Amino acid sequence: MKKLISMAGCAIAMSFAACHTDNYYCPDHQNSNCEAPPLVDGPVVVTGCKADATKCKDSTPACDTVADKCVECTAMSHDLCTGTEPVCGSDNACRACTQNSECASEVCLDTGACADPTQVAYAQVGAAPANLDCTQTAPCAKVSVALGKGKATVKVKGAIEESIPLGIGAGVQLVTGDAGAKILGLTPSGIIVSINSGANVTFAGIEIANKAGVLPSVCVESPNGSTGNAKFFKSSIAGCSKGIDFQGTGALTVTQSTVRSNTGGGIVVSGGLFTIENNLIVQNGNSGGNTRGLTLDLAVGTSVFRFNTVAENVSSGTDIAMNCVVSVTGEFNIFANNNLAGACTMNNSLFSNGAALPGSGTGNTMAADVFFGSTDTSNAKYFRLTSNSTAAIDKVGTCPAGITVDVDGDARPKNGACDLGGDEF
Numbered sequence: 001m002k003k004l005i006s007m008a009g010c011a012i013a014m015s016f017a018a019c020h021t022d023n024y025y026c027p028d029h030q031n032s033n034c035e036a037p038p039l040v041d042g043p044v045v046v047t048g049c050k051a052d053a054t055k056c057k058d059s060t061p062a063c064d065t066v067a068d069k070c071v072e073c074t075a076m077s078h079d080l081c082t083g084t085e086p087v088c089g090s091d092n093a094c095r096a097c098t099q100n101s102e103c104a105s106e107v108c109l110d111t112g113a114c115a116d117p118t119q120v121a122y123a124q125v126g127a128a129p130a131n132l133d134c135t136q137t138a139p140c141a142k143v144s145v146a147l148g149k150g151k152a153t154v155k156v157k158g159a160i161e162e163s164i165p166l167g168i169g170a171g172v173q174l175v176t177g178d179a180g181a182k183i184l185g186l187t188p189s190g191i192i193v194s195i196n197s198g199a200n201v202t203f204a205g206i207e208i209a210n211k212a213g214v215l216p217s218v219c220v221e222s223p224n225g226s227t228g229n230a231k232f233f234k235s236s237i238a239g240c241s242k243g244i245d246f247q248g249t250g251a252l253t254v255t256q257s258t259v260r261s262n263t264g265g266g267i268v269v270s271g272g273l274f275t276i277e278n279n280l281i282v283q284n285g286n287s288g289g290n291t292r293g294l295t296l297d298l299a300v301g302t303s304v305f306r307f308n309t310v311a312e313n314v315s316s317g318t319d320i321a322m323n324c325v326v327s328v329t330g331e332f333n334i335f336a337n338n339n340l341a342g343a344c345t346m347n348n349s350l351f352s353n354g355a356a357l358p359g360s361g362t363g364n365t366m367a368a369d370v371f372f373g374s375t376d377t378s379n380a381k382y383f384r385l386t387s388n389s390t391a392a393i394d395k396v397g398t399c400p401a402g403i404t405v406d407v408d409g410d411a412r413p414k415n416g417a418c419d420l421g422g423d424e425f
Contacts, residue, residue: 048063048068048069049063049064049065049068049069049070050063050065050068055070056070056071057070059072060072061080062074062077062080062092064092071092071093072088072092072093072094073088073092073093073094074088074092075088080094081094081095082094083113084096084111084112084113085112086102086103086112086113086114087102095112096111096112096113097109097112097113097114098112100155100176100178100205101178102114103115104117105117105120105136106120106122106136106155106178107120107153107155107174107176109153109174110174110202110204115152115153115174117135117136119151119152119153120136120151120152120153120154120155121134121140121146121147121149121151121153121154121155122134122135122136122139122140122146122154122155122157123139123140123141123142123143123145123146123154123155123156123157123160124139124140124141124156124157124158124160125141125157125158125159125160126141126158127139127140127141128141129141132145133149134146134149134151139157141160142160142162143156143160143162143166143175143183144162144164144166147166147167147168147172150171151172152171152172152173152174153172153173153174153175153176154172154174154175154176155176155177156175156176156177156181156182156183156206157177157178157181158180158181158182159180159181159182159184160182160183160184161184161185161186161211162183162184162185162186162192163186163187164187165190165191165192165193165194166183166192166193166194167194167196168193168194168195168196168199168201168228168230169196169197169198169199169228170198170199170200172199172201173200173201173202174201174202174204175201175202175203175204175206176202176203176204176205176206177204177205177206178205179205181205181206181207182206182207182208182209183206183207183208183209184209184210184211185208185209185210185211185214185216185219185240186211186214187214187216188214188215188216189215189216189217189241190216190217191216191217191218191221192208192216192218192219192220192240193208193219193220193221194220194221194222194223195220195221195222195223195226195228195229195230195246195248195250196223196226196228197225197226197227197228197248198227198228199226199228199229199230199250200228200229201228201229201230201231202230202231202232202233203230203231203232203233203235204233204234204235205233205234205235206232206235206236207235207236207237207238208220208235208236208237208238209236209237209238209239209240210238210239210240215239215240215241215263216240216241217240217241217242217264218240218241218242218243218244218245219237219238219239219240219242219243219244219262220232220237220243220244220245220246221242221244221245221246221247222245222246222247222248222250222252222272223247223248224247224248225248225249226247226248226249226250227248227249227250228248228250229250229251229252229253230246230250230251230252230253231252231253231254231255232244232253232254232255232257233253233255233256233257234256234257234409235257235258236257236258236259236260237257237258237259237260237262237266238258238259238260238261238262239261239262240262240263240264241262241263241264242262242264242265242268243259243260243262243265243266243267243284244259244266244267244268244269245268246267246268246269246270246272246274247268247270247271247272248271248272249271249272250272250273251272251273251274251275252269252272252273252274252275252276253274253275253276254267254274254275254276254277254279255275255276255277255278255279256278256279256405256406256407256408256409257279257280257407258279258280258281258282258407259279259280259281259282259284259293260280260281260282260283260284260377261283261284261377262284262285263284263285263286263291264285264286264289264291265284265285265291265292265293265294265295266281266284266285266292266293266294266313267281267293267294267295267296268294268295269294269295269296269297269298270295270297270325271297271298273298273302273303274296274298274303274304274305275303275304276294276303276304276305276306276308277304277305277306277307277308277403278307278308278403278405278406278407278422279308279309279407279422280308280309280311280382280383280407280422280423281293281294281308281309281310281311281313281321282309282310282311282312282313282375282383283311283312283313283375283377284313284314285313285314285315285319285320286314286315287314287315287316288316289315289316290315290316291314291315292313292314292315292320292321292322292323292338292341293310293313293320293321293322293338294310294313294321294322294323295322295323295325296322296323296324296325296328296344297324297325297326298325298326298327298328303328304330305328305329305330305331305333306330306331306332306333306400306403307332307333307403307406307418307420307421307422308330308333308334308421308422309333309334309336309383309407309421309422309423310322310333310334310335310336310338311334311335311336311337311338311372311375311383312336312337312338312375313338314338318339319337319338319339319354320338320339320340320341321335321338321339321340321355322335322338322340322341322344323340323341323342323344324340324341324342324343324344324345325342325343326343327343327345328343328344328345329345329346329347330344330345330346330347330349331346331347331348331349332348332349332395332396332400332418332420332421333346333349333350333420333421334349334350334352334370334392334420334421334422335349335350335351335352335355336350336351336352336353336355336370336372337352337353337354337355338354338355339354339355339356340355340356340358344358345358345360345361346358346361346364347361347362347363347364348362348363348364348395348396348420349361349363349364349365349420350364350365350366350367350370350391350392350395350420350421351364351365351366351367352366352367352368352369352370352391353367353368353369353370365391365395367391367392370385370389370391370392370421371385371386371388371389372384372385372386372389373385373386383422383423384408384423384425385419385421385423385424385425386425387425389419389425392419392420392421392425393419393425394413394415394416394417394418394419395417395418395419395420396413396417396418396419396420397416397417399412399413399417399418403418405424406419406422406423406424407422407423408423410423410424411424412424
């Protein structure tokens with residue numbers, strides 16, 4: 001029953017000090033001006049999908065019970081998101097996956113879809129050697145065993161040591177891993193990964209390197225005569241005599257990756273097409289031989305070399321970053337503490353701290369020091385730009401189509417212009 005309140009008994013006063021707003025009556029008839037809030041009979045009326053969930057259908061089949069409206073998905077209904085949009089975002093709309101952790105299979109494909117776990121072979125450091133099925137719940141102990149399962153995808157967990165070459169042929173499309181995923185070569189003078197004819201494989205988030213104290217001949221090889229294609233994305237090639245030795249006629253793509261500390265040279269391409277962009281190619285070669293960061297010998301076709309940081313690569317005599325056996329043109333790179341050789345044409349690039357300007361190329365600049373954050377591989381600022389790197393920052397007014405991130409996945413451009421080299425400050 002409502003309590004009706006008459007204001008007739010409340011004297012109008014200039015002061016409201018005695019008006020108790022927590023009471024729906026006038027406690028002080030001598031010095032109050034109180035007004036009760038409106039009273040409502042019965043419960044609050046619900047008119048949205050909380051009252052009738054059948055209202056949610058077609059393109060908005062889920063009910064957001066907080067906003068009381070129909071949406072594409074909710075945190076409790078991820079199964080409504082499928083195909084190339086398998087993840088329910090914070091806006092209650094389905095979207096593509098962007099990282100492995102968003103998928104039940106632990107594998108996010110470059111299509112934005114989550115891999116079918118039945119099409120993934122899992123290899124994990126420390127797994128029982130008797131596990132030969134390579135399933136998610138019973139992973140194999142070796143990558144070589146997982147590769148032999150005939151699955152489209154191999155998921156690597158942890159740092160796995162292999163003593164035999166890993167031959168990649170037709171069938172395997174993706175070798176992927178999360179932080180700490182490594183394939184470590186155990187055989188001195190051996191090959192860790194071989195890209196064979198028919199291969200069309202992407203390595204994503206994988207480090208291919210030597211085990212401490214071991215020097216494999218090649219981290220990754222495409223042997224002469226191979227037609228295989230290989231892509232390295234967000235990966236690292238380190239610690240071998242040669243990092244990548246691509247002798248075949250297929251296509252090599254290296255992007256958002258690091259090629260470092262390979263004593264016999266970082267990348268050698270002889271005959272195949274290449275796309276090398278958004279990388280750090282650093283500290284390769286040795287002072288006792290004719291080695292360097294890159295040797296590019298391109299016979300036919302059009303290749304890409306841009307937005308790379310090429311630094312501190314060495315060879316006998318003059319430190320050489322890159323030798324172009326035939327004409328190779330690149331742009332928007334940084335060369336620091338090493339020089340070019342051969343038929344390299346670099347445009348709109350920075351030559352810093354002892355790096356000689358090439359004989360050809362336009363729009364290049366020379367700086368005394370590019371001011372890297374660190375040249376120590378254990379430092380998070382390893383060959384990244386700093387606020388003092390003004391010679392490299394905001395030098396590309398219009399970023400080329402397809403350049404949207406740097407080596408770390410940070411957005412390009414910032415401040416309306418792209419920076420030179422692999423890192424966007």
